[in-house]
Amino acid sequence: MTSALTRPPSVQQEYAAAITAYCATGEESDLSRAYELGRAALTQDFSLSHLLQTHQNATKSLKNRDCATRCSDFFCEVLAVYDMAIRGYRHSVERLRAEVDERKRIEQDLRQATFALAKRRDELDDAVAQRTAELDKKLAELEHVNHQLRETNQEQAEFTYSISHDLMSPLNTISSMLDILEEDLPEDTDEDTLFSLDAARLTSRRMHQIVKDILEYSQTIGGEPEFSRVDLRDVILTLLDDMKSDIKTHGVTMDVGDLPHFFGCATQLRVLFQNILSNAIKFRHTARAPMISISAHWMEQGEFLEISVSDNGIGISKEHFERIFGIFQRLHTYSEYPGTGLGLTLCKRVAANHGGHIDVYSELGVGTSFKISLRKETDEHD
Amino acid sequence: MNMINRAVLIDDEKFDHVSYKRLLRKSEMVDEIVSFEYAQDAIDYLSESKTTDRDVVFLDINMPRMNGFEFLDAAEKRFGSRFKASVIVMLTTSLNPSDREKADGYPAVKAFYNKPMTLRDIEDVCSMIG
Numbered sequence: 001m002t003s004a005l006t007r008p009p010s011v012q013q014e015y016a017a018a019i020t021a022y023c024a025t026g027e028e029s030d031l032s033r034a035y036e037l038g039r040a041a042l043t044q045d046f047s048l049s050h051l052l053q054t055h056q057n058a059t060k061s062l063k064n065r066d067c068a069t070r071c072s073d074f075f076c077e078v079l080a081v082y083d084m085a086i087r088g089y090r091h092s093v094e095r096l097r098a099e100v101d102e103r104k105r106i107e108q109d110l111r112q113a114t115f116a117l118a119k120r121r122d123e124l125d126d127a128v129a130q131r132t133a134e135l136d137k138k139l140a141e142l143e144h145v146n147h148q149l150r151e152t153n154q155e156q157a158e159f160t161y162s163i164s165h166d167l168m169s170p171l172n173t174i175s176s177m178l179d180i181l182e183e184d185l186p187e188d189t190d191e192d193t194l195f196s197l198d199a200a201r202l203t204s205r206r207m208h209q210i211v212k213d214i215l216e217y218s219q220t221i222g223g224e225p226e227f228s229r230v231d232l233r234d235v236i237l238t239l240l241d242d243m244k245s246d247i248k249t250h251g252v253t254m255d256v257g258d259l260p261h262f263f264g265c266a267t268q269l270r271v272l273f274q275n276i277l278s279n280a281i282k283f284r285h286t287a288r289a290p291m292i293s294i295s296a297h298w299m300e301q302g303e304f305l306e307i308s309v310s311d312n313g314i315g316i317s318k319e320h321f322e323r324i325f326g327i328f329q330r331l332h333t334y335s336e337y338p339g340t341g342l343g344l345t346l347c348k349r350v351a352a353n354h355g356g357h358i359d360v361y362s363e364l365g366v367g368t369s370f371k372i373s374l375r376k377e378t379d380e381h382d
Numbered sequence: 383m384n385m386i387n388r389a390v391l392i393d394d395e396k397f398d399h400v401s402y403k404r405l406l407r408k409s410e411m412v413d414e415i416v417s418f419e420y421a422q423d424a425i426d427y428l429s430e431s432k433t434t435d436r437d438v439v440f441l442d443i444n445m446p447r448m449n450g451f452e453f454l455d456a457a458e459k460r461f462g463s464r465f466k467a468s469v470i471v472m473l474t475t476s477l478n479p480s481d482r483e484k485a486d487g488y489p490a491v492k493a494f495y496n497k498p499m500t501l502r503d504i505e506d507v508c509s510m511i512g
Contacts, residue, residue: 335419
């Protein structure tokens with residue numbers, strides 16, 4: 001058989017060679033070639049009719065009797081491969097069919113799960129929408145209440161202010177009348193009468209101060225404070241200048257450290273420091289020269305500015321640390337130290353208006369430190 | 383009507399002491415008057431001195447350091463059950479009704495008057511003692 005020199009032999013050519021060999025020898029080893037050829041033919045997609053054609057072409061020239069049996073044996077071997085394949089194919093088909101059914105079942109489950117998920121998602125979306133609507137409603141209510149509270153506060157502050165203002169007038173009258181009374185008293189008026197008159201004048205002055213303090217308090221807490229860039233050092237120095245006669249009279253040593261600019265309400269901050277400083281001078285210790293120091297530090301990674309005002313005055317007993325911030329709460333009688341008990345209440349309010357608070361550190365007989373923490377607000381211009 | 387043996391005044395306002403003393407003397411129903419500006423000093427005094435059932439404490443409410451109610455709490459703690467028998471008269475300029483209600487909770491408080499006290503009030507107190 002001639003074959004192209006560059007191409008490997010075809011199945012047909014090999015078939016022809018193999019069957020011829022088997023016909024000649026009848027050897028098992030030659031017969032086993034049929035098996036390989038059957039597989040090769042199957043691989044190359046020979047149809048049965050093509051295979052038969054190949055066999056017929058190969059056996060055309062093989063004519064003797066021995067050959068006929070061997071030829072059909074050979075062909076049977078080849079066919080056996082096909083037979084197995086078909087059977088296997090059937091198995092495969094069944095297996096495939098089983099796999100397809102399984103896959104269909106899985107897809108069905110998947111579809112059901114997807115449907116269930118989609119449904120759940122829709123339910124959740126509804127729940128979220130409902131919750132959002134509830135929260136919006138709540139928010140609207142809160143804003144409404146907040147607005148009302150602001151208005152009420154404002155109203156109260158205005159009310160307090162106008163009452164205090166109205167009290168000033170009759171107080172002034174009382175004061176004037178007392179002055180007239182004193183002027184018109186005869187020279188030989190007895191001590192008790194003079195004492196009573198003095199008591200009345202002193203008390204009316206005291207009341208005048210209370211009303212003034214209330215006025216200042218209501219002005220400070222009422223309305224929206226205006227925030228701006230405040231030079232704290234300037235605020236303190238101006239205050240100290242206002243107080244310079246007291247400072248000189250009592251021999252107060254002031255130590256003012258570096259104070260930064262701060263975004264806050266200038267008027268309120270002024271009132272706060274005015275109260276703290278006047279207290280520091282008022283409650284000085286008689287046995288030593290008064291010393292007051294003011295310093296500032298940024299705390300909590302720059303979130304708060306803490307300003308300390310420390311003195312070596314009479315100090316405060318620990319049990320009273322909270323009481324002193326209460327409205328009209330004092331630690332001394334008026335005759336010992338004059339005062340209304342509103343100063344620290346006001347300071348606490350101002351600190352709160354700046355998102356902060358005041359802490360007091362003190363030891364009775366040693367001195368006191370007020371630490372005022374103010375939250376840093378960012379200016380639009382920062 | 384019984385006389386008040388000793389009137390113990392507890393009030394932070396010195397001028398009020400003057401008024402009380404004047405009134406008490408005028409009533410001619412009080413033998414002795416002692417006065418304190420701080421409630422704590424009154425506690426110390428009461429624990430040291432001998433008291434009779436004809437002693438009356440005139441107690442202000444709003445005072446620095448220890449107010450009237452805090453005095454009552456401290457006295458109850460210090461003197462125990464015998465304090466309940468004392469005659470405490472509470473005085474206030476406050477119009478706050480809750481003060482009166484709070485005073486009702488103290489068995490030692492036998493009367494509650496708004497300042498200024500009157501002679502009539504003193505007479506009422508005298509009829510409570512003894």
